[in-house]
Amino acid sequence: MMKLTPKENTVFEQIKHTDEAGNEFWSAREISKVLEYAEYRNFKPVIKKAKEACKNSGQPTENHFVDFHEMVKIGSGAERSFDDGVKLSRYACYLIVQNADPSKEVVALGQTYFAVQTRLQEIHQMDAYNRLNTESEKRLFLRNEMTKHNMQLAAAAKNAGVVAPVDYAIFQNHGYMGLYGGLDAKDIHQKKRLKKSQQILDHMGSTELAANLFRATQTEEKLKREDVKGKQKANQTHLEVGKKVRKTIQDLGGTMPENLPVADSIKKLEKGSSKIQRKGSE
Incomplete structure (x- = not known):
């Protein structure tokens, strides 16, 4: 806890x-x-x-x-x-x-505190999440949530002016750099010794997935709430949110995401889960 x-x-x-x-x-x-x-x-x-x-x-x-x-x-x-x-x-x-005065330090503290606590509360109140017992089940659940919210984040980024695939890749890198202490996707691959063909999200444990899910959901909300326009502003927003999530992890005494262990590919878990579901339906 x-x-x-x-x-x-x-x-x-x-x-x-x-x-x-x-x-x-x-x-x-x-x-x-x-x-x-x-x-x-x-x-x-x-x-x-x-x-x-x-x-x-x-x-x-x-x-x-x-x-x-x-x-x-x-x-x-x-x-x-x-x-x-x-x-x-x-x-x-x-x-x-x-919606309070953002220039006040205590407001910034409150934004981080209540955002983290509200998101944690949402996750723990989910009936589906509460029924999960194993790390594998939690990974699958959070990875699916990540896929869903990445689509919503992409839509919010597009509305802000991030349209071309290359621009979206840059936008995503800014989020990673904020959360991972300056490391972009390429650096994270090297740090975790992943192949270029391996997706970073597929090799995250539940703790790292939760941190990235929080980064994605909060960036999406901030882009919409502040009606951010322009690629540079969108990139800066993603970077700032990533930094805030990182700072929160640090304040709570957690392990920095780049130092969390690499998990086996979630594709294996998905295949195993599909087999179990098929057997259960026979």
């Missing part, structure tokens, strides 16, 4: 609440203070933008933004009643920090 740095625990985990049903939530008013908004009224437009993003993503806003009557300590043990309190889910917090 991943460990959070003390700073991340203090800033975000320590202000997390749990309701009577055991559901976690954050107070929008408390989040606004952590994100260094002096006045709560200046934070309300951020909440509004986050609600719009939630709606646009197809999620019911009422599941993630819940209005409630909030009692807030104002000093000397006294409390004051506020009618404009909002309970935020983890996903709502993720949308909040994506």
Whole structure:
């Protein structure tokens, strides 16, 4: 299980609440203070933008933004009643920090923290993923997810202006360079002693696949959210996201992806899985 740095625990985990049903939530008013908004009224437009993003993503806003009557300590043990309190889910917090002032260091920290935690939560909440017991099963699942999201990433990159195959290869290299500490696809092949004909993704274990899946999904979302236009900006976006994922792995004490062991070709696992499925259907 991943460990959070003390700073991340203090800033975000320590202000997390749990309701009577055991559901976690954050107070929008408390989040606004952590994100260094002096006045709560200046934070309300951020909440509004986050609600719009939630709606646009197809999620019911009422599941993630819940209005409630909030009692807030104002000093000397006294409390004051506020009618404009909002309970935020983890996903709502993720949308909040994506729409907050990006020039603030704590906002950048929040973007990484909630993005990682939200994605991990999504993966672990997947019934299909929770039924997996072996490393092989997890690899197959994540490799299929990677294939699906790479297609979506390609579509987002094309919308940004990355059209020609050679340009898309350069775009992908920027993502790899961010995540792998400056190594591009060719360098990764050499580092892991893979042949030119062997696909990097086919020889990743589940941990490395998860890191790359996170890189792909977050880049896709960022390209769309910020309506990035132009090949250079798209490349820079992919590079920056890769760097953030790498920094998160480092902060959590994980192994850098270029140092993770090379796995056997996933093609072998796919063949084995197909045989089992055929036998089961006979």
